Amino acid sequence: MSDVLLKVSGVSVSIPTGQGNVHAVDDAAFSINKHEVFSLIGESGSGKSILGQAIMRLLPPNAVFSGKVELDGTEISALSEKEMQKIRGKTVASIAQNPYLAMNPGIRVGTQVAEPMRAHLGLSKEDAKARTRRALKYFDILPPEVREREYPFQYSGGMLQRAMVAMGTAADPELIIADEPTKGVDVLKRRNIAAIFQKVASEGCAFLLITHDVGFARAMSDRIAVNYCGQIIEIAGKDAFFKEPLHPYSKALLDAVPERGMHPIPGSSPSMIEVPEGCRFHPRCPHKTERCLADPPVVEMARRCVRCWLYA
Amino acid sequence: MLKAENLHCVYTSGLIKTVKKTAVCGVDLEIFPGETVAIVGESGCGKSTLAKMLVQQLAPTSGEVFFEGTKLTGMNWNNLGKFVGKIQLIPQNPDDVLDPRWTVERSVAEPFVVCGGLSREEISENVDALFAEVGLSAEHKPRYPHELSGGELQRVVIARALALKPELLVCDEATSMLDVSVQAFIVAVLKEIQTKRGLGLVFITHDLEAAKAVSDRVLVMYAGEIVEEGKDVFDRPLHPYTRALLDAVRYASLDVVLQEEDRALPDGFLGCPYFRLCRERTVACKEPQKLRDVSGRLVRCWKS
Structure with a gap:
C-alpha cells in the first residue's frame, strides 16, 4: 500500500x-x-x-x-x-474551533467521548467506559471518574478542548482535521494545544491543521x-x-x-x-x-x- | 502624561454569598507623551480591567488616575467630559461598540454631534478626513457594520477614536482577533497616526512578538500585578513568568503543560502569585514580593 x-x-x-x-x-x-x-x-x-x-x-x-x-x-x-457516517469519526475526525459550541451541552462529557467508540468500534458500554476513563486520564482530565459525569459547562475552556481531542481520537482515527484550533487563544494555551496535538501526532495520527497562525503552523x-x-x-x-x-x-x-x-x-x-x-x-x-x-x-x-x- | 497610582479593582458577585475576585491589585504606571507602552499577559490577568480603569469606563476600587496632573478618579461626570475625549479606548471586538443599525459614517460622526458646535458641512468634512487618515475610501461610508470585514471595522473604530483629537489611545487586544496581514496593517495605521499626531499609545496584547515589534516599553502582568517592566524585557527576561511566556511563544519545552486548575493559591497567601507554577520557587517566595529596581528594570521577584 x-x-x-x-x-x-x-x-x-x-x-x-x-x-x-x-x-x-x-x-x-x-x-x-x-x-x-x-x-x-x-x-x-x-x-x-x-x-x-x-x-x-x-x-x-x-x-x-x-x-x-x-x-x-x-x-x-x-x-x-x-457510508460516509461510518468514516466520519472512525478514519477522519474533526476538532472544531470552539469546544463550547461543538459539544452537546446537555450530555455528560464521558458519554460524548465514549460515543465514537460505541458507534465505530462496537464496544460494549463497560468497555467504552473503561476506555473513556483511560482517554480522559491521558489528556490530564483528572480525576476521570468524577470528570466523566460532568457537563461541558463545568469544564474550563482548555479542559474542554482536551476533552474534544479525546473525543476526536476515541476511535483511533488516521487523520484529524483541526479547524483554527488557536484562534483567539493566548500564548500559554496555544502552547498547551500544540503540546497535546504533538502527543497525538507522535502516536502516528496524521493532521490537517487549518489555521491562520503562522507561528503555530511552523511549530507543528x-x-x-x-x-x-x-x-x-x-x-x-x-x-x-x-x-x-x-x-x-x-x-x-x-x-x-x-x-x-x-x-x-x-x-x-x-x-x-x-x-x-x-x-x-x-x-x-x-x-x-x-x-x-x-x-x-x-x-x-x-x-x-x-x-x-x-x-x- | 497619564499616571496611575496603586490601582485596585475587586469584582464582587452574589447577593447572599458574596464572592470577591481581585482583578487588578496595586498597579502603578506612567505613560509619557508620544510613547508606546505594551502591556502583555495571558487572558484573565486583568489587562482589560486595567484598560477600562485607565479610560475611566470603570471606577477603581481604590487608587487614582491622573491625566496631566489632574485627578480623574472620583471626578463628577460633567467635569470628566472634558477629558474623556483625550483618552480613547479601542476595544478588541469592533462589533461590540458599533451600532449595527447605524451606517459607519454616522458612528464616526457621533462624537462631533455629541460635542456640538459644528455645522453639518464641517462634520462631514471632518469625517472624510478621518476616513482618509485610516485608509478607508468614500465607498465605505454608507455601509453598515455587517458589510465590512474585521480589519475595515477596526479602522472605523480607530477613526471614531481619533475624532476628538485624543492624546492617548488605549488599544485593548485591538489586533488579536485579526489575521497576520490585517494585524500588520492595523499596526502600521496606528504607528503612522502616532508619528503624525504625537499620541501616546498603550498596546494591550497577549502576543509578545507583536508587543516587541510595536512598543518602546513593556509591562508584563500576572494575576493583576505588574511582574516586570522595562525596555529590553524580551531580550533579557528576569522574571520566571516572563521567561515562561517567551518559551510558550517559541514553542520551547513543549512537555510542560500548565494546568489552569492547579493555579489556585490558598486563601490568605500573600507571597508571589506565580508561586504554584514557578519552577524556581523556594521558601522565600512565600513572602510578599516587591517591585525591585534591577539595572533600570522593575522586577517583582527577589531572585533577580
Whole structure:
C-alpha cells in the first residue's frame, strides 16, 4: 500500500448567495501522507475552512462540489451519506474551533467521548467506559471518574478542548482535521494545544491543521500549503518554506508576521464573488507582468509546487 | 502624561454569598507623551480591567488616575467630559461598540454631534478626513457594520477614536482577533497616526512578538500585578513568568503543560502569585514580593 492517506484532486466548491456565486475553493489538489502533519494557512475568508468541510462532506446543503477526495484508496467524495457516517469519526475526525459550541451541552462529557467508540468500534458500554476513563486520564482530565459525569459547562475552556481531542481520537482515527484550533487563544494555551496535538501526532495520527497562525503552523507541521482567495498557491516542506517562500504572497504573508517586522501586504483581499482574472494575487503583487492576466500554471519542483508565472 | 497610582479593582458577585475576585491589585504606571507602552499577559490577568480603569469606563476600587496632573478618579461626570475625549479606548471586538443599525459614517460622526458646535458641512468634512487618515475610501461610508470585514471595522473604530483629537489611545487586544496581514496593517495605521499626531499609545496584547515589534516599553502582568517592566524585557527576561511566556511563544519545552486548575493559591497567601507554577520557587517566595529596581528594570521577584 502506498504512503498516501488523503488525496485531494481538482476539488472546487462554490456557494450560491444572493450577491452571486462565492468561489470558495478552486481546483485544490494536495495529498497527505500517513503520520504527517500538514498545515493549510491563509487569511480568514480565503476558503480554507470550506475545504476542510468539503473533505468531511459537511458542506452547507446548497454548496456545489466537484472533484475527487480519496482516503486510503477509497473515493469518499462518491460515497453515500450512510457510508460516509461510518468514516466520519472512525478514519477522519474533526476538532472544531470552539469546544463550547461543538459539544452537546446537555450530555455528560464521558458519554460524548465514549460515543465514537460505541458507534465505530462496537464496544460494549463497560468497555467504552473503561476506555473513556483511560482517554480522559491521558489528556490530564483528572480525576476521570468524577470528570466523566460532568457537563461541558463545568469544564474550563482548555479542559474542554482536551476533552474534544479525546473525543476526536476515541476511535483511533488516521487523520484529524483541526479547524483554527488557536484562534483567539493566548500564548500559554496555544502552547498547551500544540503540546497535546504533538502527543497525538507522535502516536502516528496524521493532521490537517487549518489555521491562520503562522507561528503555530511552523511549530507543528511537516508540510505547509498556502491558501489565497480559494486557491492553494504554494505547497512546500516546512523548512524549505520558511527558509525561502517562493510565491510573492507567501513572502508577503511571512513579512507580515511580527517576528519579521509586521510589514502589511499592500492592497486589500479580493472579493470571492468577482475573483481577479488570471493570477488572483496579481493586483497586489510587486512582480506582476502582462502574463499574470492569464491563469498561472502550477509549477512542480523538487518536493514543492507553486502556482506562479515567475517560476514557469 | 497619564499616571496611575496603586490601582485596585475587586469584582464582587452574589447577593447572599458574596464572592470577591481581585482583578487588578496595586498597579502603578506612567505613560509619557508620544510613547508606546505594551502591556502583555495571558487572558484573565486583568489587562482589560486595567484598560477600562485607565479610560475611566470603570471606577477603581481604590487608587487614582491622573491625566496631566489632574485627578480623574472620583471626578463628577460633567467635569470628566472634558477629558474623556483625550483618552480613547479601542476595544478588541469592533462589533461590540458599533451600532449595527447605524451606517459607519454616522458612528464616526457621533462624537462631533455629541460635542456640538459644528455645522453639518464641517462634520462631514471632518469625517472624510478621518476616513482618509485610516485608509478607508468614500465607498465605505454608507455601509453598515455587517458589510465590512474585521480589519475595515477596526479602522472605523480607530477613526471614531481619533475624532476628538485624543492624546492617548488605549488599544485593548485591538489586533488579536485579526489575521497576520490585517494585524500588520492595523499596526502600521496606528504607528503612522502616532508619528503624525504625537499620541501616546498603550498596546494591550497577549502576543509578545507583536508587543516587541510595536512598543518602546513593556509591562508584563500576572494575576493583576505588574511582574516586570522595562525596555529590553524580551531580550533579557528576569522574571520566571516572563521567561515562561517567551518559551510558550517559541514553542520551547513543549512537555510542560500548565494546568489552569492547579493555579489556585490558598486563601490568605500573600507571597508571589506565580508561586504554584514557578519552577524556581523556594521558601522565600512565600513572602510578599516587591517591585525591585534591577539595572533600570522593575522586577517583582527577589531572585533577580
